[in-house]
Amino acid sequence: LKMWEATKDYENSPTKRFVLYILVDHFSQLDAPLEVAKFTEILAELYEDAHPNTPAGHMPIKNIFENRADPVNIPRLKEAIAISDSLNSVNSMAYNTIALAKTYDKMNRSDLALPYLQRAIDSLKKTSKPQVLFDLYKSNIRSSLAINDFKTAYNSKNAESILRDSVTSERMQRNIAELEVKFDTEKKERKILEQNLTIEQETRQKNQILMGTIGLGLILFLTFIFFRKRLLDQRTIAEQRDAIQQQEITELQQKNKLLALNSMIEGQEAERLRIAKDLHDSLGGLLSTVKAHFSTIQREIEQLEKLNITEKTNNLIDEACIEVRRISHNMMPHALSISGLKGALEDVAENLKEQGYEVSLEISNLPEDLESTKEVMIYRLIQEIISNIRKHADAKTILIQLLGYKDEINLIVEDDGKGFDYDRAIDNGGLGLKSINSRVEFLDGKIHWDSQFNQGTTITINLPSS
Structure with missing residues (x-):
């Protein structure tokens, strides 16, 4: 339950x-x-x-x-x-x-x-x-x-048959009614389906017309965008072509200027070489001859010795010979032409040490195929920096590093001098600073000045090796 x-x-x-x-x-x-x-x-x-x-x-x-x-x-x-x-x-x-x-x-x-x-x-x-x-x-x-009891059996069988026929007829009528209902339902569904198909076709046609209109509008819009972009691209290309031409003209002018400057520098170097040879060969030899003659006279005339004039004159002649050698060496160092940039910088370091400076020189990985003109320019650049230090820094220690790395040459020069205000020095027309900057610019390099009062100065220069 x-x-x-x-x-x-x-x-x-x-x-x-x-x-x-x-x-x-x-x-x-x-x-x-x-x-x-x-x-x-x-x-x-x-x-x-x-x-x-x-x-x-x-x-x-x-x-x-x-x-x-x-x-x-x-x-x-x-x-x-x-x-x-x-x-x-x-x-x-x-x-x-x-x-x-x-x-x-x-x-x-x-x-x-x-x-x-x-x-x-x-x-x-x-x-x-x-x-x-x-x-x-x-x-x-x-x-x-x-x-x-066959009669009863027959009557029962007959009644069963009549009932079966009645039930069969009733079932047939019910099945026919069900089939009619199904047929009517199917007919209505088919009609509804046809209506739906008609509506769907009309909707599809409307959608096709709408999509066609939208597609045509999109094609027109894209065509407009395409031609507009093409005009803009043509204008941009023309502007870029003009800019490239202007840049080529500027580069050509720059090359001409650099060529002229290079020619001028080569002329200056040649003139310096000629003057250095003249000083060394002519004036140097002449002074040496004068000193030799003077030594002979000194030995013969002992009386002049008592006047102390000979000694003073001898010292002046020695100083004149040393100065001639110094000027000749600075204008065209002998070591630069014989042992290259490295040997010339070692001479510079030795001279600075003789003048009382503590000098540290580091040279590493310099390109073997470095042009002679660039070697001279680097040497002159370092000469200019050292000259500035001697004139203005009151330094005791100088560090020179010349290092080759990949396609660059890195130059670092440090001193422990009194330092200075770089911007103010430039505004006041510092010729030495401008000359150094000009030389770096000529070599297509980059320079950075780092100087603080009473803490010295560091100059970092990056130059292309080729």
């Missing part, structure tokens, strides 16, 4: 019918005819509703009652028939009657079954239960034939 309470509110489903089948079987075994009649009627209605075209003799509930066809159960079957009749449970009454008839047939007392069968048939005729009525007719035919 708890199972029924849990499922009685369900819709007509296999689960609900299965629960009712279990209850009918359960109460049948417990010999509870009242509950059997109640639940049999409910189950039969649900099954007929779910399977209206089930052939006669195929109701599953029938098996429960057939299992009770035993002489021992005759009193229970009669009681169940009476209770079912009083409750108007035609299904329970019919199946209990069929079970009772089978019991009498087994006992060869089919004559006792016929009254019960006829009463059940009369009750079922008043209802619309053709499937159950078919089972009763079959049972009545079987029992009649068992006692050779």
